[in-house]
Amino acid sequence: MRTNLETLSLQTEEKQQLINITAQVKEVVTGSGMKNGFVGLFSQHTTAALVVSEFQNALLDDIRAFLSRIVEDEMPYKHNSPEFSDCDRRNATSHLRSLLFNNSVVLPVCAGELVLGRFQSVILAEMDGPRERKLKVQFLGE
Amino acid sequence: MRTNLETLSLQTEEKQQLINITAQVKEVVTGSGMKNGFVGLFSQHTTAALVVSEFQNALLDDIRAFLSRIVEDEMPYKHNSPEFSDCDRRNATSHLRSLLFNNSVVLPVCAGELVLGRFQSVILAEMDGPRERKLKVQFLGE
C-alpha cells in the first residue's frame, strides 16, 4: 500500500488569483508511482482554497465578480478591527471567500492517471496573495 | 486492497434538478464487494455537482430559490457574452451554482453498507440539464 505524503509549493502573484494547477498535480501523481487509489490535495492555509471547475478566462472573471458581490469589501468586519482582532492583515473577505471553496480536493487515480472530466481543472483559489502557498498531497492506494 | 473504479451514468430531465441518487450509490456499493473503506463519487462535469442533504420537496424548492437569489439569472456574465467566450451554452449561472456544491462526495462504507445519517441523501445537483451525466465511483478499502 502506498501512503506517500508530499508537498507542492506555489508562488502566487495577485491578491485574488485563480490558478490552474492541473499540470502540477498530474506531475506529482506520475512521480508518486501510485497506480490506483485516491490523491488528496490539502491547502495548509485559511485564505487559499481549492476547487475543481472549468478554467476559462471569462468564467474566472464571473467567479471573481460573484465573490465580490456575495462577500462585499466594504463591511464592518470584526476580523479587520483592531478593537476585536490582533490580525493586521485585515483580510476578513479573504477568509469568507475561501470558505465558499474547499480546503481540500480528493480525486481518483486510475492506471497511474488523474481522473478528471474533459472540462475540469484543479484550481488554487488564492484569496490573499501574493504569497508562497503549500499544498500537502496525500496518496493512498497501490 | 480494493481499488475498483466504476462509472455511474444518469440521464437528467430538467435544466435545474436535484436528484436523489442514494439508491444507485447503495447498489454500486453492494456490487463492489468492498466491506470497509471509502467510496468517492466524482462528477465529471463542471455544471453538475454533488451534495449530501435532506431530500424533501419543500426544502428542495427552498434550495432552488436560494440558488436563484444568490446567483441571479439576469447579470452581464462574461461567460455568456460572445465577445469574451466561445461557449454558446451561456450557462454562467450553471457554473456558479455548481461551485456552491461540491464536485465530489466521499463517504464511509462499513460492513458492506454505505454510512449515512437518518435524514441524509446523496444528491446530484444538475445545474444545466437535461443531459447524460457520468459519475466516477472510486472504492478504496478491503
Add this chain to the structure above:
Amino acid sequence: MRTNLETLSLQTEEKQQLINITAQVKEVVTGSGMKNGFVGLFSQHTTAALVVSEFQNALLDDIRAFLSRIVEDEMPYKHNSPEFSDCDRRNATSHLRSLLFNNSVVLPVCAGELVLGRFQSVILAEMDGPRERKLKVQFLGE
C-alpha cells in the same frame, strides 16, 4: 490495512455555534493507531456541518454575520410552512446555511499526527442546536 470506523459524539449548546473540535479529532487519531493515511469526519446530520478554517472569535462573528446576510431569517421558506412540509422544526435556514459548509472533512495523517496548517482548525458548524451530534470517523491507511 486499517479501516477503523469510530463515532465522535458532541453536545452543542447554542442554536448556531462554531465549535473547535481539533483537539477531539487529534485524540481519536492518536487512539486509532493509524500511522499514515486518511481520516474522514462525517456529520450524520443535515443541519450540522464541518469546515476547516481559522478559529478566531472576531472571524467567527464575521462568519455568523455572513451566514445571516446570505441566508436571511425572514423569508417565506416552504420547508417552514405546514402547507408544504411536515417538519415542525421550521429550520430551513439551518439546512441552507449547512449547505455552505461540507458534510465531511477528509485530512491526511502522517507519522501518527493529523496534518493541518498552522492557522487551521477543524470546526463543527452547528446550525440548529442545541443537540447531541454524531460524527463518524473513518480511518484508512496503515
